[in-house]
Amino acid sequence: MKLNTTFRYLAPSSRYHAGPGSISQIYSEAKRIGASRAFVISSETLAKTTDLNDKVRATLGDLYVGTWAGAKKESPIPSVMEGVQAVKEARPDLIVTVGGGSAVVTGRAITIIVGEDKTIEEMYTKHTQGRAPNVYRASKPKIPNIIVNTTPTTGTDRGGAAIYDSVAPHRKELYDPKTRPLAVIIDPQALLTAPLDLYRDTSLTTFSDIIASGNTGGLQAPELNPLAYADERMALELSVANLPKLVEHPNDGEARVNLCLAAILCNRASQSTYNIGGRNRTTGLGYKLRYHYAHIGQGAAGAVMLATNLRINLDLMTEGMARIADVLRIRLAGMNDREAAQTLIVWVESFLRSIGAATRLRDLNVPREDL
Numbered sequence: 597m598k599l600n601t602t603f604r605y606l607a608p609s610s611r612y613h614a615g616p617g618s619i620s621q622i623y624s625e626a627k628r629i630g631a632s633r634a635f636v637i638s639s640e641t642l643a644k645t646t647d648l649n650d651k652v653r654a655t656l657g658d659l660y661v662g663t664w665a666g667a668k669k670e671s672p673i674p675s676v677m678e679g680v681q682a683v684k685e686a687r688p689d690l691i692v693t694v695g696g697g698s699a700v701v702t703g704r705a706i707t708i709i710v711g712e713d714k715t716i717e718e719m720y721t722k723h724t725q726g727r728a729p730n731v732y733r734a735s736k737p738k739i740p741n742i743i744v745n746t747t748p749t750t751g752t753d754r755g756g757a758a759i760y761d762s763v764a765p766h767r768k769e770l771y772d773p774k775t776r777p778l779a780v781i782i783d784p785q786a787l788l789t790a791p792l793d794l795y796r797d798t799s800l801t802t803f804s805d806i807i808a809s810g811n812t813g814g815l816q817a818p819e820l821n822p823l824a825y826a827d828e829r830m831a832l833e834l835s836v837a838n839l840p841k842l843v844e845h846p847n848d849g850e851a852r853v854n855l856c857l858a859a860i861l862c863n864r865a866s867q868s869t870y871n872i873g874g875r876n877r878t879t880g881l882g883y884k885l886r887y888h889y890a891h892i893g894q895g896a897a898g899a900v901m902l903a904t905n906l907r908i909n910l911d912l913m914t915e916g917m918a919r920i921a922d923v924l925r926i927r928l929a930g931m932n933d934r935e936a937a938q939t940l941i942v943w944v945e946s947f948l949r950s951i952g953a954a955t956r957l958r959d960l961n962v963p964r965e966d967l
Contacts (some may be wrong), residue, residue, distance in 0.1 A: 597919060603821035605868040608753045612860075613775035614853055616781040625742055625779040626690050636663040637679060637703040638695050642746065646789040652694055652744060662686045667695060667702040670757040670887075672806035673716060673768075679706040682849045683739075683908045687932040690778075691739050695797060696747035696790065697894075699757035703741060710768045712739040716759070720768035744781040747790045747798040750805060752780055754867070766887070774937030782856050784849025792846040795855070799842065800953055803835045805866065807920060807944060808876075808898075808905045814866070815923065816876070816916030827865035829923055834858035836924070836947070876909045885962065892960055899953045900960055906915035906941045910934070917941075 613621040614655045626634055636649060641650050643665035652766045653660050664682035667676045683706055685692070710718060710732050720904035722730040745754055751757075755773035760766055787795070806814050806828055815828045834854045841851035882905075885897040906917060917937035921927045926943050927936040945955050957967075 597932060599825055600819045601869070603819075603824075604825045605680060606864070608776045608864075610753050610777045611779045612782065613779065614857070616784055616849070617657055618783040618897070619651060619744065619783050619786060619943070621779070622652065622742055622781060623657060623659070626656065627658055627704045627741055627776065629690070631740070632659060633661045633686070633688045634690040634692055635660040635661055635683060635686045636689060637667060637683075637693045637699065637706065638663065638665045638666075639667040639699050640665050642695050642699070642789065648694055648744070648746070648786055648789050650694060651785075655920045656692070659690070661688055667699040669698050671698050671757065673759055673761050676702055676705050676709070676759050677697075682711050683707075683710050684707055688739060692744065693741060693743040694744040694746065694786070694795070696745070697749035697751050700743055700745075700749055700751050701757045701759065702773045702826045703743075704751075704754075705737050705759050705770050707741060707775045708734060708757065708772050708872060711736050711774075716761075716770070717768055718770055721771060723765070725861055731771055731955045733852035735772075738772060738774045740778045740811060741775065742781065744783070744786050745856055746786050747795055748802055748856045749798060749865035750802060750859050750866070751778060752860055752863065782853055782861070787852040787856060788847060790852075792842070794893070795837070795852060796845075796951065796953070797893035797895035799835065799839055799855045799858070800899045800948075802831065802855070802862050803839065804895070804898035804902050804958060805862050806832045806835065808825075808909075813918045814916075818914050818916065821868065824865040824868045827861040827868075831858040831861040832920070832923060833866070834861070839951050876905075876913050878905060879908070885957075885960070888966075889960070889962065892948070892962075896954060896960060899948055900955060900957060902948070903941050903945045903955060906944065910937055910941075913937075931932070938954055 611696040664679050666675050667680050719732040755776050756771040758767045758769045835858045836912045838854040882897045885892050914933050914937050917940050918933035921936040921940045948955050
């Protein structure tokens, strides 16, 4: 396998604290930058069903100035703007975001909007067919942030936030690399607050991204460099080893930490292979499932379409699929790349079924007439 040795690789400077008791590192990270007013952002669900916000508040001690627990799934604009107002009133010099992907995205969007003091319409990335995206250049300083993960999310150390608008275009992207986290806390105590179904769903997002994201990254990417390949390969190995452990032993904190790390590695690789000229086909159905049906999560939507997406790309992405088969050690002696790719498709369906993930739309209660 030939890897690209002329490349750009993005390595954000966040500090990671993983393992039992790592929540206690929030205070030292805050003091390291001289923060004196720390504000907590989380979802209402997390605030009502766990005591995690209380533990973060206790860790912050005299630095704590308040909490806004209003982040919602998919980061709808009305809730984001409520958070903006809460942050403006609190005047913090540090934001601690506690939660999964939606909380992380909401916190990042709030940081961008507060810092730039402009409207979302002025700042969101405009997409015009046949042209490069028109990205707003955010130049003003941003409030530093620390993230306490409760689920695996590939959005942890990104510089952008895609928030939801009820008016098309529905997903509006705000971008500022200065909003990447100062530090990330991966404490099993925090990760164990997420229900099994949610944790499996978010872990499936990582798994699907690694396997099938040939256009923007993943192990199928046609121009992988050695660093991105190492990230993707380890992310896949962690996912394959720990998803079954999660399902069999939902309270296995180590499995949850490993799945969280897999998401971070997957995202790091994808940021370094973005816009490399991928050429795969997609039905777009995964996105429709995610937004049309409230009971279908992002991970389930990606997983149920995974084998189909591999099949429709078999001729285009044969080499990339065979590469994944080699990583998984499922290519048998004498197999050519196409045969290895076909073996991967069979393996993917079998693996997903083994962890209770749906592989057919009917398993997700999608009516045939809706198609």
